[in-house]
Amino acid sequence: MNQxxxxxxxxxxxxxxxxxxxxxDGCEADLMELYDECANGLENEIRAFYSRxxxxxxxxxxQASKLLTGKEYSTWKKSLEGxxxxxxxQGKDSRLALELNTLSAKSQVSRKEQLLANIYHNMARLAxxxxxxxxxxxEGLVQTNYERKMFDIQSIGGVAWDVSKVxxxxxxxxxxYPWSGKQYSxxxxxNTDQLAALTRRELTLGFMSGASVDxxxxxxxxxxxxxxxxxxxxxxxxxIYFANQGQLLAYQDAGVTKYRxxxxxxxxxxxxxxxVFELSDARAGENLPPIHPNCKCTTVAAYDIPxxxxxxxxxLKSNPKFEEWKKKHMEEADKAESEPGQENAKxxxxxxxxxxxxxxxxxxxxxxxVKVTGEVNQANYKKAAAExxxxxxxxxxxxxDEITIFDSRDAPGKMGSAVGKRLRxxxxxxxxPEQYYEGSVLNWTKRIETSMGKLRARLNxxxxxxxxxxxxxxxxxxRYSRGNVLYKGREIxxxxxxxxxxxxVNETGMRDDRKLKECYNRAMKSGDVYGISYRASENERExxxxxxxxxxxxxxxxxxxxRLVKECKSHEA
Numbered sequence: 015m016n017q018x019x020x021x022x023x024x025x026x027x028x029x030x031x032x033x034x035x036x037x038x039d040g041c042e043a044d045l046m047e048l049y050d051e052c053a054n055g056l057e058n059e060i061r062a063f064y065s066r067x068x069x070x071x072x073x074x075x076x077q078a079s080k081l082l083t084g085k086e087y088s089t090w091k092k093s094l095e096g097x098x099x100x101x102x103x104q105g106k107d108s109r110l111a112l113e114l115n116t117l118s119a120k121s122q123v124s125r126k127e128q129l130l131a132n133i134y135h136n137m138a139r140l141a142x143x144x145x146x147x148x149x150x151x152x153e154g155l156v157q158t159n160y161e162r163k164m165f166d167i168q169s170i171g172g173v174a175w176d177v178s179k180v181x182x183x184x185x186x187x188x189x190x191y192p193w194s195g196k197q198y199s200x201x202x203x204x205n206t207d208q209l210a211a212l213t214r215r216e217l218t219l220g221f222m223s224g225a226s227v228d229x230x231x232x233x234x235x236x237x238x239x240x241x242x243x244x245x246x247x248x249x250x251x252x253x254i255y256f257a258n259q260g261q262l263l264a265y266q267d268a269g270v271t272k273y274r275x276x277x278x279x280x281x282x283x284x285x286x287x288x289x290v291f292e293l294s295d296a297r298a299g300e301n302l303p304p305i306h307p308n309c310k311c312t313t314v315a316a317y318d319i320p321x322x323x324x325x326x327x328x329x330l331k332s333n334p335k336f337e338e339w340k341k342k343h344m345e346e347a348d349k350a351e352s353e354p355g356q357e358n359a360k361x362x363x364x365x366x367x368x369x370x371x372x373x374x375x376x377x378x379x380x381x382x383x384v385k386v387t388g389e390v391n392q393a394n395y396k397k398a399a400a401e402x403x404x405x406x407x408x409x410x411x412x413x414x415d416e417i418t419i420f421d422s423r424d425a426p427g428k429m430g431s432a433v434g435k436r437l438r439x440x441x442x443x444x445x446x447p448e449q450y451y452e453g454s455v456l457n458w459t460k461r462i463e464t465s466m467g468k469l470r471a472r473l474n475x476x477x478x479x480x481x482x483x484x485x486x487x488x489x490x491x492x493r494y495s496r497g498n499v500l501y502k503g504r505e506i507x508x509x510x511x512x513x514x515x516x517x518x519v520n521e522t523g524m525r526d527d528r529k530l531k532e533c534y535n536r537a538m539k540s541g542d543v544y545g546i547s548y549r550a551s552e553n554e555r556e557x558x559x560x561x562x563x564x565x566x567x568x569x570x571x572x573x574x575x576x577r578l579v580k581e582c583k584s585h586e587a
Contacts, residue, residue, distance in 0.1 A: 023314040026166040027276055030257075031312050033162070034155060038253040041151040045144055045245050052140040053238040056133055056213070057231045063129045064227040075221040078126040090128050094118050097135040109207040110138045126221065133217075134210055141206035145199050148249060149189070152198065152256040156185060159260030161344065165336050167268045167315060168343075174330040176343050180263060184372075188259050191375055193298050195382075198252045205248065209241040247307050254304040254311070261313060262302075265293055266371075270315045275301065277311030290316045294370065294387065373419075380406060381414040381437070387421050388441040394506055395444065401507040405514045408583075410521055411435060419444055429498070432513040434520070439509060447505035454497035454547075462492045493541075494548040499563040508563050515562040515582070519555060524582050530554050533578045542572050558582060 067077055082090060098114055117123060117131050160180050168174050190197055196204070213234055220230040265273060274290050277283035283305050296302045303311040330339075373390040380402040406412055415435040422428070422442035429450055430439040443450060453461075469485040500508045524530060534554035537543040543551050550560035558579065564571050565579045 022170050023166070024276065026162075026170075027312050027314045030159065030162050030166075031310065034159070034253060034257045035310070037151060037155060037158075038250060041147055041253075042246055042249045044147050045249060046242060048140055048143055048147075049238060049242045049245065052136050053235055055136045056234055056238070059129065059132045059136070060217075060231055060234065061227055063125070067125055068227065073221055073227075074224055075218075078129075078221045079124045081122050081124055082128060086128075087123060090123065090131070091118070094131055094135075097131070097138070108138075108141070108203045110134050110141070110203075110210055113210070114138070126217070129217070130214060133213055137206050137210045137213075141203050144206075144245065145202050148198065148202060148252070151249070152189060152252060153185060155253055155257045156180060156188060156260040156263070159257045160264045161340060162336070163261040163264035163315075164268060165334075165339050167264065167270065168330055168339070169334050172330050172332075174339070174343055177267070179344065180260070184263075187372065187375055188256070191378060193255055194251075198248065201248055202245070205241060205244045209237060212237045212240070251304050251307045251309065254309050255298055258298070258303050258313060262293065262296060265315055268315075272316040273313040274316040275303075275311065276314050277303065277305075277309075280306070282306055283309065283311050286311075295385070297383070377402070377417050379403075381417040383416045385417075386419045388419070389445065390419075391445045394447065397506050398439070398444070398510065401510045405510060409514065409518060411517075414517075430509045430513050432516040435517055437510070437513055437517075439506075439513075443506060443509060448502075450498070451500045451502050451505050455500050455502075458494075458496050459492060462488050466492070491548060493544045494551070495545055496547050498549050499547045499560045499569075501567050504567065508567070511563045511566045512559045515559040516555065519558060519582060522582075524558075529578060529581075530558060533575060534558075537572075537575060542575065545571070546575075
């Protein structure tokens with residue numbers, strides 16, 4: 015790529031950052047109006063409350079705590095039911111909803127609780143309207159950044175091909191991904207829940223001190239100011255994240271495998287500026303914007319223009335207009351695709367990258383960091399996710415530090431491993447788990463007998479001591495029921511059960527427990543280990559992990575081993 019092309023990339027990226035900022039600023043302004051409206055509504059609620067119950071513009075805790083009369087209560091109850099219907103329609107289970115439901119169940123309600131219910135309703139409405147606005151912004155940013163980045167790639171490369179809009183299911187998956195540990199919708203509702211809690215605190219303090227309505231109104235306005243700032247930061251940070259996600263999708267569909275970090279607005283981002291990263295290693299907060307709250311950095315593609323020689327497309331005229339390109343290569347193409355009898359030929363030659371992304375999303379709730387490599391089988395990743403959820407629900411920790419799916423070509427025959435709270439599983443296991451069942455269980459004895467047959471022939475011919483030793487090792491291996499404890503159709507779950515037990519044993523200090531060593535030695539001496547697996551004979555830690563898989567799957571075992579497994583698992587929760 016020459017300097018002119020590189021400059022074109024950078025200028026296009028800067029222009030898109032400005033467009034993103036304009037969209038983000040518009041949404042931010044709308045949210046600030048909502049917060050101002052809510053703040054005014056809260057002040058009106060408080061002033062109306064004081065005018066009804068206060069004396070000389072002051073209200074004590076005792077006055078505020080008086081119960082509503084029968085007529086007041088019935089009127090309030092009816093209005094509260096309407097509030098709850100609104101929340102149910104939004105499908106939210108926030109603290110606000112919980113507080114309102116709790117109040118609705120009470121047969122007697124104080125004046126203060128009445129006021130709080132009105133305030134909570136205003137807060138819930140603020141959260142719902144804010145979420146709607148923010149969702150619209152983020153959906154638009156993913157789509158427009160995908161379109162713009164694909165346009166930039168094609169125009170600079172000089173090759174045009176038809177492009178589909180971001181698939182709706184994929185878009186929903188991207189929006190639901192908790193990239194910062196918390197999905198944006200939950201973050202928004204949590205912020206509002208916190209505002210409600212602070213408002214309650216200020217009201218209670220005001221009543222206890224006999225503060226005037228003006229003083230309490232000012233304190234509530236200060237609380238709403240904090241909410242405004244939190245909402246602003248959330249909008250700006252989430253906007254950058256989802257804008258860059260749209261760009262990553264464009265890279266994937268165009269066949270770009272590397273990107274260059276473009277930033278430098280602060281000391282943190284300056285260190286990353288100009289660095290090139292693999293697309294498969296992209297991690298928001300580490301090597302992909304946003305690196306920090308209010309981050310304004312972006313990326314550009316990092317590849318040589320000749321990559322387009324691999325694409326089937328039409329030459330694109332120099333300096334094309336975006337709207338013309340979009341109409342021809344997106345809108346008209348989408349229209350043709352939707353017509354009866356037309357096949358969708360735009361699935362993309364790099365669909366495996368999308369599959370990898372989806373697989374990462376399936377595992378992401380269970381680890382702080384996830385890295386998936388190679389082709390993926392989504393059905394097997396769903397199995398892994400289900401087992402991880404089951405195991406973590408009863409483990410002494412709620413989340414893993416890392417899940418890595420490594421290339422099995424780098425470690426042939428290895429299914430998985432655990433170091434600390436980092437889980438590693440091979441691509442071969444995730445895509446063809448049945449091969450391990452066949453090798454470790456189904457064909458275990460058969461393979462050994464085949465090997466012994468070959469060695470036996472050499473023994474008859476007067477073999478060396480080394481051959482005799484090899485024959486003896488095979489005789490010993492034959493005594494084991496299997497190589498690893500695996501069950502047909504549950505191979506992935508078994509590996510996760512095994513490795514999770516490693517983590518639990520390490521986390522709880524059981525690895526150094528005297529009873530564990532004694533149990534292992536007893537099993538080795540008695541021969542009970544033969545009924546578990548060859549892996550169980552390696553050391554006491556592998557022994558307890560293999561026994562744990564048997565226990566999880568209901569396979570009988572000697573009572574003394576079962577007791578120890580149960581004791582170890584008692585530390586899970």
